Amino acid sequence: MEELVDGDWPSDNNCLVALDTPNDKVSSMPWANIHVSNILSATQELHEMIIISLLLASKHEPDGRVILAEFESFRILNTYSPNNGWKEEENAFQRRRKWDKRIMEFVIEISDKPLIWCGDLNVSHEEIDVSHPEFFSSAKLNGYIPPNKEDCGQPGFTLSERKRFGAILKEGMLADAYRFLQKEKDMERGFSWSGNPVGKYRGKRMRIDYFIVSEKLKDRIVACDMHGQGIELQGFYGSDHCPVSLELSQASPDSDQS
16 A cells, blocks of 8 residues: 555554644645645555545535545545535535535445544534534524524534434444543533634534444444643644544454454
8 A cells, every 4th residue: 555644654553533734744645735624544554445536526526525545344434524604505505415415325325334434524413512502503694594494503503414414324324433432511622623712702612523433333432532622722733623533443353344
């Protein structure tokens, strides 16, 4: 397998990390100039990659929103899901509805292998996934209120987005790795995105970055952590998103998973 990123591979062979990688650190990558949210680093020793695809067949993917890495016994799907926006427009509500429909179709289509889906999914599934539910559910842009009440609120926390995300998980037989382990709200380390540290969004946080895994993998989840914390954004390293990591246990010898 050709090296994807310069430097040493992680010493923990079971750990996957979603992170931003500067272009000058990416070697021999045809997509080096495409703006993607995350580059996924997989371990070199355990799995040989069969194919990596940018899925450039439609209008969404030229933005660099999708990378699919296929291995012999599983796939890793990395997406930067489009922001829902605030209005019923082609580049807002309509685009996100189309995206969610296509993602559902796609995860069902590739269900022949276990899937790990990660990245900035731009949705907070439940009230427990935001720091201030009332604030986010009543948020408006310049006083505008969408005619459909399910489209009201902060992009990423509208009821329509949350329902569609839940349907994707159900129909795709997928599990939210972090929430599988963490049943309670964690106001200190339970969010991956934070608003502007100055103004009304100070201290307002959301969990919109995920590791989603096939149901058949959920019992192998050892840890899923967000590496940022607090209002002062420790661990965010200048971004409004913090890194998120997933650790899976080794498959049992008699398992069909690797």
